[in-house]
Amino acid sequence: MLDNNIKNQLKSHFESLTQPVELLIALDDSNKSTELENLAHDLASLSDKITVLNNPDIDARRPSMVVHSSLKETYITFAGVPMGHEFTSLVLALLHTGGHASKAKAEDIEQIQSLEQPLNFEIYISLSCQTCPQVVQALNTMAATNSHIKATMIDGALFQDEVEQRNILAVPAVYLNGEPFSQGALSLTDILNKVDAKGAARQAASLSEKAQFDVLVVGGGPAGASAAIYSARKGLNTGIVADRFGGQVADTLAIENFISVQATQGPKLVAQLEEHVKEYDVDVMYNQRAANLQRASNGYEITLENGATLKAKSLVLATGARWREMNVPGEQQYRGHGVAYCP
Numbered sequence: 443m444l445d446n447n448i449k450n451q452l453k454s455h456f457e458s459l460t461q462p463v464e465l466l467i468a469l470d471d472s473n474k475s476t477e478l479e480n481l482a483h484d485l486a487s488l489s490d491k492i493t494v495l496n497n498p499d500i501d502a503r504r505p506s507m508v509v510h511s512s513l514k515e516t517y518i519t520f521a522g523v524p525m526g527h528e529f530t531s532l533v534l535a536l537l538h539t540g541g542h543a544s545k546a547k548a549e550d551i552e553q554i555q556s557l558e559q560p561l562n563f564e565i566y567i568s569l570s571c572q573t574c575p576q577v578v579q580a581l582n583t584m585a586a587t588n589s590h591i592k593a594t595m596i597d598g599a600l601f602q603d604e605v606e607q608r609n610i611l612a613v614p615a616v617y618l619n620g621e622p623f624s625q626g627a628l629s630l631t632d633i634l635n636k637v638d639a640k641g642a643a644r645q646a647a648s649l650s651e652k653a654q655f656d657v658l659v660v661g662g663g664p665a666g667a668s669a670a671i672y673s674a675r676k677g678l679n680t681g682i683v684a685d686r687f688g689g690q691v692a693d694t695l696a697i698e699n700f701i702s703v704q705a706t707q708g709p710k711l712v713a714q715l716e717e718h719v720k721e722y723d724v725d726v727m728y729n730q731r732a733a734n735l736q737r738a739s740n741g742y743e744i745t746l747e748n749g750a751t752l753k754a755k756s757l758v759l760a761t762g763a764r765w766r767e768m769n770v771p772g773e774q775q776y777r778g779h780g781v782a783y784c785p
């Protein structure tokens with residue numbers, strides 16, 4: 443199933459596994475089940491920490507594979523064969539379940555650990571969807587970190603009955619505890635803000651305590667990142683408040699003729715922007731949306747959607763562009779269900 447090159451790469455990644463990982467497989471007599479079984483055994487052949495077992499749950503989707511830690515009692519399920527864009531999600535699920543630290547921000551991990559309510563996420567995807575892995579990986583990180591949280595990726599192509607029954611027209615579509623939760627791209631911080639109201643209030647309180655910035659940039663696209671870098675280079679106390687760091691390039695796979703860069707990929711460019719900003723002492727406030735701007739006696743005050751207030755002597759507004767709406771009835775309601783946006 444896996445070629446030798448990939449096996450060699452995985453073998454070296456799996457050397458960082460410190461805890462046992464069980465792959466619980468539920469199969470039927472389909473070809474996809476055979477593929478999944480072969481994949482599970484290929485993975486197990488690459489590390490003595492990985493074992494393949496039959497899933498005892500008679501209600502399990504078939505074919506499916508649970509990446510399970512019996513030490514931490516965590517469950518990450520893949521219903522279907524997680525190849526294509528989801529192969530990375532599978533590898534990360536194995537690594538995180540086996541004790542390899544996630545790259546998520548420390549405050550996000552702390553917030554995940556503090557969640558006490560049972561959260562059962564189901565994520566409908568297609569294997570060719572480019573935005574799906576981000577959502578799957580964010581929810582898998584939550585499931586690998588807290589045993590109250592379960593995440594199941596479902597390949598819509600193999601589970602058509604469910605897709606029809608739930609009237610899913612676009613992916614990724616996420617259900618939480620059986621109810622619709624979200625549609626489209628979503629970061630880990632977005633998910634945490636949605637499920638943890640107390641966490642959002644705590645975050646708002648700590649943002650409001652920040653000292654006045656010399657320069658506060660609203661917007662984390664290429665323009666906002668440049669403004670922040672130049673301000674910080676002049677020794678000014680600089681912050682960025684960004685609804686979504688990266689801006690429009692984060693939504694674009696093929697970027698061409700961004701001046702001085704002939705061709706690259708959106709997510710790669712976003713990672714480079716972030717790395718460049720972090721070279722300097724810039725306070726980046728991710729996933730925060732400015733809702734109101736007012737003058738204050740010695741500068742400006744920005745109120746965020748979560749109620750926090752930020753103070754600054756100077757402001758740079760670099761809020762870029764967004765999809766233009768027609769303001770016709772149903773436009774919001776049918777977003778992702780027939781209403782689509784394209785440059």
Ligand SMILES: Cc1cc2nc3c(=O)[nH]c(=O)nc-3n(C[C@H](O)[C@H](O)[C@H](O)COP(=O)(O)OP(=O)(O)OC[C@H]3O[C@@H](n4cnc5c(N)ncnc54)[C@H](O)[C@@H]3O)c2cc1C
Nearest residue numbers: 661662663664665685686689690697698700732761762763
């Ligand atoms: C599909 C597509 C393909 C493209 N292809 C190319 C290409 O090949 N080459 C090229 O050079 N350019 C391309 N572009 C254009 C390029 O992406 C933009 O020119 C560039 O992103 C503009 O940067 P910006 O920083 O001004 O704004 P944006 O990228 O729009 O960033 C705006 C930032 O402001 C934030 N923001 C907005 N409102 C608020 C608020 N109220 N509070 C907090 N934050 C807020 C957003 O979250 C975001 O971080 C493409 C754009 C699209 C959509």
